[in-house]
Amino acid sequence: MCMRNIFCAVLISFIPFILQAQPKGFADIKNVTAFKDALAKSNASIETIASDFTQTKNLSMLSDKIKSKGKFYFKKDDKVRIEYTSPYSYLLVMNGGRLLVKDEQKTNKINTRNSKMMQSVNRIIIDCMRGSVFQNPDFKVQAFENGQHYLLSLSPVTEGMKKMFRQIDVYINKRNFDVNQLVMREQGGDYTDMDFTNTKHNVSLNETLFRVN
Amino acid sequence: MRHFLGLISIIVLLLVSCASPYRALHEIKDTKATALKYKPIFKREVYRCTVDGKFLFKKFHLSGILFFKQMDDGNTRVVFQNEMGFTFFDFGWNQNDSVKVYDILPQLNKPAVVKLLKKDLNLFMMRGLDKPSETLYKKDRDTYYRFTLSKGYAYYIEEDGKLVRIENVGKHKAVTTIIIGEKKTAHDMPGSILFAHHKAHFTIQLKKIEEHAD
Numbered sequence: 001m002c003m004r005n006i007f008c009a010v011l012i013s014f015i016p017f018i019l020q021a022q023p024k025g026f027a028d029i030k031n032v033t034a035f036k037d038a039l040a041k042s043n044a045s046i047e048t049i050a051s052d053f054t055q056t057k058n059l060s061m062l063s064d065k066i067k068s069k070g071k072f073y074f075k076k077d078d079k080v081r082i083e084y085t086s087p088y089s090y091l092l093v094m095n096g097g098r099l100l101v102k103d104e105q106k107t108n109k110i111n112t113r114n115s116k117m118m119q120s121v122n123r124i125i126i127d128c129m130r131g132s133v134f135q136n137p138d139f140k141v142q143a144f145e146n147g148q149h150y151l152l153s154l155s156p157v158t159e160g161m162k163k164m165f166r167q168i169d170v171y172i173n174k175r176n177f178d179v180n181q182l183v184m185r186e187q188g189g190d191y192t193d194m195d196f197t198n199t200k201h202n203v204s205l206n207e208t209l210f211r212v213n
Numbered sequence: 214m215r216h217f218l219g220l221i222s223i224i225v226l227l228l229v230s231c232a233s234p235y236r237a238l239h240e241i242k243d244t245k246a247t248a249l250k251y252k253p254i255f256k257r258e259v260y261r262c263t264v265d266g267k268f269l270f271k272k273f274h275l276s277g278i279l280f281f282k283q284m285d286d287g288n289t290r291v292v293f294q295n296e297m298g299f300t301f302f303d304f305g306w307n308q309n310d311s312v313k314v315y316d317i318l319p320q321l322n323k324p325a326v327v328k329l330l331k332k333d334l335n336l337f338m339m340r341g342l343d344k345p346s347e348t349l350y351k352k353d354r355d356t357y358y359r360f361t362l363s364k365g366y367a368y369y370i371e372e373d374g375k376l377v378r379i380e381n382v383g384k385h386k387a388v389t390t391i392i393i394g395e396k397k398t399a400h401d402m403p404g405s406i407l408f409a410h411h412k413a414h415f416t417i418q419l420k421k422i423e424e425h426a427d
Contacts, residue, residue, distance in 0.1 A: 004422075028284075055297075055298070057294065057298040059280070059292065061290070061303075061315070062280070062282050062284070062290055062292070064257065064280075066259065066278060066280065066294075066298075068296070082297075084288070087261075087324055087422045088261050088278070088296065089257075090276070090296040092296075092297075096220060102374060103263065103273075103296075104274040105263055105265075105276070106263075106265075106274045108274060108275075164299070184298070186300075188300075188316060190300070191297070191299065192298035
């Protein structure tokens with residue numbers, strides 16, 4: 001066997017490991033179908049989600065972090081309210097195809113039906129929180145697990161999403177299927193980590209929380 | 214005759230009102246005094262940032278976080294991101310005041326916008342100033358420190374021993390005014406900063422915020 005063939009044989013033997021690179025501390029989910037069914041069953045029973053969150057933006061080149069916190073609300077099928085309360089006030093409401101963005105000074109209303117990119121961003125936030133990422137056409141999903149969490153690693157497949165994200169990691173609690181953590185990694189190495197705590201399901205959420213008009 | 218005098222007085226009034234306010238400045242010879250005593254020195258500062266303006270009769274509004282950081286290698290980075298962490302721009306300055314664009318949103322990546330942002334930040338951080346060109350002027354109780362730019366001048370205006378504003382002046386008028394908020398010391402970063410672009414009709418407002426949510 002010539003040197004080149006030996007090199008090829010070695011390379012080929014590594015391919016399965018390269019393709020199935022696992023995040024540290026996680027293993028592949030053995031029965032993905034069973035996991036998908038369990039996730040779908042759990043999500044079917046959830047009408048609303050209310051949660052606190054802490055967001056940490058990690059600036060890799062600057063070796064620094066910016067931390068903020070707020071409240072997250074979700075109401076089936078497609079209503080989301082992300083309310084930053086500290087250290088600044090900022091509100092983002094998604095309701096159907098409409099988006100409301102409000103800071104300390106101004107309120108902007110945007111019809112996302114005119115923007116495919118905005119629709120994609122809307123959808124990924126909703127899919128991550130209600131666990132329907134397997135159906136999202138903008139991402140390829142790999143599923144892993146450890147003792148406490150399922151990890152869904154989303155790699156963008158569309159050009160638009162590739163410009164925004166390198167990968168999105170969704171950490172789902174194995175006990176109750178709550179999304180505990182969302183990590184959005186950018187191409188440049190920066191990443192935004194959202195940690196969700198005090199999550200409550202099926203609490204009564206007033207429609208005014210999701211008012212866009 | 215009366216009509217003629219009336220016309221003359223209107224013309225004089227117009228000329229006076231259109232005259233550059235900088236013509237009333239009196240040059241003073243003081244080789245020691247310099248505006249560089251106000252050069253901001255920082256390790257890390259975070260500001261709430263809002264941008265308002267009008268382009269082709271359409272209003273726009275952006276908000277986010279503006280981050281100033283002095284790196285260990287002596288370089289400086291200024292990063293503007295939205296609240297959810299997406300980067301609008303990321304500029305870096307080396308120790309020779311040369312600017313590099315590390316990242317910028319495609320919608321902002323226009324030569325005129327990049328040039329304007331660089332100029333604003335250069336003026337505020339007192340980067341790339343032609344130090345030998347510095348000249349001092351007085352007007353009432355105010356001191357004006359003037360630097361010659363490639364086009365026009367930069368005036369650093371001191372009132373009662375405090376830097377209160379920076380003006381980028383074209384031929385006669387200020388094209389940009391930077392209002393400097395309260396500073397604890399001369400080299401401190403101010404609590405607030407307002408960049409007002411009189412020709413381009415847009416403003417950038419910065420307000421210092423707590424670094425972390427905890």
